[in-house]
Amino acid sequence: MSAAVLEVEGLVVDYGGVRALDGVDLTVAPGEVVGLIGPNGAGKTTLLDGVCGLVRGHGGRVVVAGEDVTGLAPHRAAARGVARSFQRTSLVADLDVMANLLLGRHRHLGAGFLDGLLGRRRLRDEEDRHRARCVAVAEHVGVGGYLAVPARVLPFGVRKRVELARALAAEPRLLLLDEPTAGLAPEEADAVVAIVRDVAGGGGPAVVVVDHDLRVVAGMTDRVVALDHGRVVATGPAAAVAAHPALASTYLGPTLPGGGPRGAREPAPGEGPP
Amino acid sequence: MTELARLVVEGVALGGAYGLVALGFVVIAKATGVVNFAQGTFLALGAYLTYNGAVTWGLWFPLAAALAVAASAGAGAGLERLVVRRLAARPPHAAIMATIGVAVAGDQVITMVWGFDHHPIGDPWGASSLRLGGVSVATVDVAVLAVTVVVVAAGAVFFARSRLGLAMRARAADGELAVACGIPVHAVDALAWALGAGLAALAGVLLAAGTATARPDLGLAALRAFPAVILAGFASVPGALVGGLVVGLVEVLTAGYAPVHAPWLGVNVHQVAPYAVMLVVLWLRPAGLFTASPARRW
Numbered sequence: 001m002s003a004a005v006l007e008v009e010g011l012v013v014d015y016g017g018v019r020a021l022d023g024v025d026l027t028v029a030p031g032e033v034v035g036l037i038g039p040n041g042a043g044k045t046t047l048l049d050g051v052c053g054l055v056r057g058h059g060g061r062v063v064v065a066g067e068d069v070t071g072l073a074p075h076r077a078a079a080r081g082v083a084r085s086f087q088r089t090s091l092v093a094d095l096d097v098m099a100n101l102l103l104g105r106h107r108h109l110g111a112g113f114l115d116g117l118l119g120r121r122r123l124r125d126e127e128d129r130h131r132a133r134c135v136a137v138a139e140h141v142g143v144g145g146y147l148a149v150p151a152r153v154l155p156f157g158v159r160k161r162v163e164l165a166r167a168l169a170a171e172p173r174l175l176l177l178d179e180p181t182a183g184l185a186p187e188e189a190d191a192v193v194a195i196v197r198d199v200a201g202g203g204g205p206a207v208v209v210v211d212h213d214l215r216v217v218a219g220m221t222d223r224v225v226a227l228d229h230g231r232v233v234a235t236g237p238a239a240a241v242a243a244h245p246a247l248a249s250t251y252l253g254p255t256l257p258g259g260g261p262r263g264a265r266e267p268a269p270g271e272g273p274p
Numbered sequence: 275m276t277e278l279a280r281l282v283v284e285g286v287a288l289g290g291a292y293g294l295v296a297l298g299f300v301v302i303a304k305a306t307g308v309v310n311f312a313q314g315t316f317l318a319l320g321a322y323l324t325y326n327g328a329v330t331w332g333l334w335f336p337l338a339a340a341l342a343v344a345a346s347a348g349a350g351a352g353l354e355r356l357v358v359r360r361l362a363a364r365p366p367h368a369a370i371m372a373t374i375g376v377a378v379a380g381d382q383v384i385t386m387v388w389g390f391d392h393h394p395i396g397d398p399w400g401a402s403s404l405r406l407g408g409v410s411v412a413t414v415d416v417a418v419l420a421v422t423v424v425v426v427a428a429g430a431v432f433f434a435r436s437r438l439g440l441a442m443r444a445r446a447a448d449g450e451l452a453v454a455c456g457i458p459v460h461a462v463d464a465l466a467w468a469l470g471a472g473l474a475a476l477a478g479v480l481l482a483a484g485t486a487t488a489r490p491d492l493g494l495a496a497l498r499a500f501p502a503v504i505l506a507g508f509a510s511v512p513g514a515l516v517g518g519l520v521v522g523l524v525e526v527l528t529a530g531y532a533p534v535h536a537p538w539l540g541v542n543v544h545q546v547a548p549y550a551v552m553l554v555v556l557w558l559r560p561a562g563l564f565t566a567s568p569a570r571r572w
Contacts, residue, residue, distance in 0.1 A: 052454060078456030090451040092444050103444050107456040109437045170455070 004063075005030050005174050005206035011050050011060035013043075013230075020046040022230035023060065026208075028174070033200045033207040035221035035238060037214070039250040042227040044210040045087065048176045051208070052084050053077040065173055079107050081173030083205075085163045085180060091151035097162050098147045101134035104166035134169055141165040141195055157188045164192065168199060175205040181216045193219040214242055279409040281530040282523065287415035289522020290422030291480045295499035296506060296514035297429070298473035303508050304446040305466030307366050308358055311373045313474045314493030315380035316346045320475025321395055321482035321492055322388050328396030335397055343475045350471020351464040358467070359460065377493075385490055392487040401485050414484030421480060425473075426515060433511070442466060498525070498545065501552035507562025517563070521548040 006028040013021040021043045028034050036044045049055035051062055053074035061070045069077050083104065091100050102109065109130060138144045141161050146154060154162065164180055177196070181189035193216055200207050211217050217224060218238035226234040226241045234244040241247070295317065302310045320342050327338025353376060361369040394400075399414040406416075433439040444452040445462045453459045474496060481495050482488045502517030529544035536543075555563060 054450060054454065073458070074453040075456045075458045078454060084454050086451065086454075090448045092447040092451070094447065095440075095443065099440060103440055103452075103455050106437070106441065166455075 003030065004028060005032075005065055006051065006208070007061075007063040008047070008051065009061045009063075011047070011062065012058045013046050013050050013055055014058050015046075020230050021050060021057070024227070024230070024232055026225060026232070028206045028208060030206055031200055031203065032223065033196065033209065033221045035217040035224040036208060036210045036227060037212075037217055037224055037238075037241065038227035038233075038247065043230040044227055045178055046230075047227070048084060048178055048208065048210060051077075051174075052082050052176055078170070081170075081205075082176065083167040083170035083172035083174070084176035085167045085178055087178040087182060087210075089156075089159045089163045091154075091159060091162055091166070093152035094150065096148050096150050097138065097143060097154070097165075098131065098134055100151055100162060100166055101138060101147075101169040102130060104169035105130055105134065105171075107170060133171075137165050137169045138162075140199075141168065142191065157184055160184060160188075161192070164195065172205045175199075175207045177207060177209040177211075179211055180209065181211055181213055186215075189213060189216050190219070192216075196220050214238060276409050277530070280411060281526050283406075283409070283411045283415055285523035285526030286519060287412075287418040287422075287522070288481075288526055289519035290419050290515075291477045291518070292495070292499040292502050292522050293515040293518025294422060294425065294473050294477040294480070295496055296502035296518045297426075297511065298470040298477070299496075299500075299503045300506060300508060300511060300514045301442075301466050301473065302470035303503075305442060306354070306358065306362075306369075306463050308369045308373065309508075310353075310467070310470060311370065312353065312377040312380060313470070314496030315377050315384065316350060316471040316474040317478035317481070317496050318381070318384050318488070318490075318493040319346045319349065320478035321488035322384060322393070323475075324479050324482070325388075325393040325395040325488045329393065338396070339476075339479045342479065343472050346475030346478075347468040347472035350474075351468040353471070354464050354467035359463065381490075381493060384493075388488070390490050392489040394487050395479065395482045397479075397483040399484050412484055417483065418480045421476070425476065429511070438462075438465070498548065501548040504552050505555055505563050507564050510562070510564035513562065513564030520551065524548050524551050 004027050006026065008024055008026040011021050011024045012019070024043070024047060026034070026047070036047060038044055046055060050057050053069065053072050053076070056071055061068060063069065064077070064080055064082055067080060069080060069082070092103065095103070135144065135147065138147055141164055143158055143161050143165055146158055146162070151159070151162065160180065160183070164177070167175055167177070180196070181192050184192065196207060196209065197220060199205070209217070209220060211220070221238060223235065224238045224241045225232055226244055226247050228246045233246045234241045295313065298313055299310065302308060323342035323345055324339045327333045327341050328335045331338070333341070357372050357376065358369045361372060397414070399412075399417050402413045403410050404413050404416060433443060441452065441457045441462055442465070444455065444457060445459055449459050452462070477495070478492060482492060499518060499521060502514060502521045505517035505520060506513030524547045525544050528547040532539050532543050533541065
């Protein structure tokens, strides 16, 4: 048995005749942070959906921590330690941040969560323990001051972080992040990069992250996998992969005389066309 | 004055029962996006099964009522599992039309089984009355109010504090999010239908208690509670209760005063009055009393 947290073999997904994923292979080691890049429609989000079970594949296998989860309902994949964030920041608007984080911990909550109210000591202690975990995650992500605030009134940057915190609150084996920095200011994005690095480095989950910002991807990941038309076209360090001919027009733009690369906000040194 | 006090107690009790019916509609609609027009069938089922348990089999009344509510809840979950879930990929009106079909068929089955007779359901309250502060009120009205308060309080705690309540609220807000958090959404949907049908059945027991009896037109109470659902904007749990109280009070006060002060309105105006209130509210606040109006773009 291999030690990989995630093994995807030949995953195929069709959307009504359109082949969104065409035989994708992906292996992620424990503690590794892998970036997924590629043009719009390349299949990045579909790959996350296929791994967590939101989309059922038409071929191939998905193995999480040695256990075959292919075709499993998403809540069963979640129970095996797969957590994800959504690009559209999906928080329950009526609930405060604490309740949204507890929702992320659903798989850990005992059926007797209610009984804490009725004064049964053991269960109240258990509830306190879950709340304490959520407080710790919120503080780590920098939203500790918002725990009692309803999600509907949070500013956008905070919503993005709470979305990340909710996925982390699950204490997953495998964390799937769909554009965790989209729409954030550069310094907010840097904070998210530092959090993800910190989490993965400290014996936390393996991470697969989709992001359009090459600077973010380069800062956050150990390795980048480029998708185009549902196939893996390149894999390796971010800068090298982004220079792949199939992606150059997406991430770098046509190189103009005297002009720098386009697409990345602030290219890191060494990034960009050779 | 005592006449007014008596009518208010009666109206609040009726409104509490309507509130439970409205709550049943809202729980189902919030979780699965379907307006269940078969709620009236579950309502009647609760009353008739209680009659069977308490009168035919001679069970202790609370036990008979609890069994009837549980059986109706099971029927609600079955309807979700066998009909609604299969239509989930279609636009919501497909499932809504299916519930209308179930209501029509269900009402026929009920009259086939129990006929057209009025059956007292064997509750301990009958026609007795209590004196509260100089006002004579029907015991059954006090009992209905007490049951409503207990059920609503239990429901509020359930939704605010329990793991399952949290799961249901997450499912109502965003099914994809819920399932990605590990919530078994299909099971939660079945539970929502069971809860909704159970609430309707409980309301049916309360509405048939006292001198009212289980009778073929009992299920129409679900339609009379419908303005409460509209007032609640289909989404608000407290709104469903307040809406129920408004409908109950309007109905009872109109029935009490209209024949004396405005006989030209006819004898059944109390059945129309809640709908008139609903139309006025919709005219003034199209999204309902308890939900924010979405911004209009054009």
